Amino acid sequence: MLQIYNTLTRKKEVFKPIHEGEVRMYVCGMTVYDLCHIGHARVLVSFDVVTRYLRAKGYKVTYVRNITDVDDKIIKRANENGETFTALTERMIAEMHKDSGELGVLPPDAEPKATAYIAEMQDMISTLIEKGYAYAPGNGDVYYRVHKFDGYGKLSGKILEELQAGARIGVDEMKEDPLDFVLWKGAKEGEPYWESPWGNGRPGWHIECSAMGKCCLGETFDIHGGGPDLKFPHHENEIAQSEAANGKTFVNTWMHAGAVRVDNEKMSKSLGNFFTIREVLEKYPAEVVRYFLISSQYRSPINYSEDSLKEAGVRLERLYTALEGLNLDGVEPERGTSYEERFHAAMEDDFNTPEALGVLFELVRHLNKARKDGEANAAALGALVKELGGLLGILQDNPDAFLKSGGDVDEAWILEMIEKRKAAKAAKDFAEADRVREELAAQGVQLKDTREGTTWQIER
RNA sequence: GGCGAGUUAGCAAAGCGGUUAUGCAGUGGACUGCAACUCCAUAUAGACCGGUUCGACUCCGGUACUCGCCUCCA
Secondary structure, eight states, X not given: OOEEEETTTTEEEEOXXXXXXXXXXXXXXXXXXXXXXXXXXXXXXXXXXXXXXXHHTTOEEEEEEEEEOOSHHHHHHHHHHTSOHHHHHHHHHHHHHHHHHHTTOOOOSBOOBGGGGHHHHHHHHHHHHHTTSEEOOSSSOEEEOGGGOTTTTTTTTOOHHHHHHXXXXXXXXXXXXXXXXXXXXXXXXXXXXXXXXXXXEEEOHHHHHHHHHHHHHOSSEEEEEEOGGGIIIIIHHHHHHHHHHHSSOOEEEEEEOOOEEETTEEOOTTTTOOOBHHHHHHHSOHHHHHHHHHSSOTTSOEEEOHHHHHHHHHHXXXXXXXXXXXXXXXXXXXXXXXXXXXXXXXXXXXXXXXHHHHHHHHHHHHHHHHGGGOHHHHHHHHHHHHHHHXXXXXXXXXXXXXXXXXXXXOHHHHHHHHHHHHHHHHTTOHHHHHHHHHHHHHTTEEEEEETTEEEEXXXX
């Protein structure tokens, strides 16, 4: 029985999709004006695990992850670069796809861009105006009348009166109330624009998700996810827009990933303390980065550090080492073990990946012991390790390839050295054998003697 | 100030009202020519103060501290 923590109700709930056997999920994606950082990676990987697991449970999942391809930051950056905003966004979308692919994130079923849904957004804005939830004061902007919507604050736990205190109205704005937010933004000189009943302009940020969610998944859908900082105001505003316009519950289950921190502070663009996925991938294998991201529960904050990445590498290495040399082709996974059962129990408890990994390590110890009793049972256990790892998006690489990766050493030379050591050992010249091993170790190559001979890997 | 989350062994990170989380690191041992891998054993926990209970890391209350949101941010 799958349970998911719902931000809206602040508790774990038994998950029950609207249509039996189907899950419709929308996750807020990227604003494409720069490279993705590790915080983005966490959202990508967390919801990738959710998708993989739901599919493994037999649900037909429709996963939509939008792209914000027009907004103030994009326009600003494009101007700084002296390029059109579309040139910038196209480039960044390609970079994002590259990064997410490296991290083993499966592509979503749909990836709608804001600029492709301008008409739908305008329709929704018109509806909101008709119903009295929005107004166009005549300066080219359209605003949402926050006080008109009863449920405002229900997701983030905000109280209107308290929000009021800090709210301000910008100089060019004509809001009735400081809390009102923009649905349509009149274009200034030189800015990209679309024609509209309220003048040339572009959509506000929040309306795109309301419009695209409706178009891609319907007026009410099962899961809406995103990063921790989107809870307010973004998701709160989405609820206000969609529920006012459609007159229906927007989303049943709201899921938010935890923040990625650096030195115990949130990693964010505004603090400037972020690491891009790109730069982290230069130092660590992508699967290690992914392992790091799933090594704590998706809602917990996670601290980015060299140490934690290093440890993720060592841990993943242990898992791969267990699979090393096993021929899993066509091998049916061992069924009926408590490991499999406990792994699923962990995942069904709000996608508890650290606990699931704990079970995987116990299974691996069992497998390592089973190897001594012959290949057959070990392979079946290995197939189970690989199957369960697949639900997390790890352990699908060739173990040998993983263990040998990350070094910059000529394999022919290594094999030559191994032969040299073998000869020295045969001649009982252990000093020479050790010298050869140390020479390899100096290059990061670690030798492992097995019954079948000597293998090697790159030391982490 | 308002709202929310958290504080677990050297480090990371889970579950659980009574019985080993798990991984890394440490210690002892097996294996090995010696190592590595692997296996076995083992020490080190539950911020603080109260309460409930036969029994609390786990439930309740309070205190301290940390973090997040309240402004663009995944």
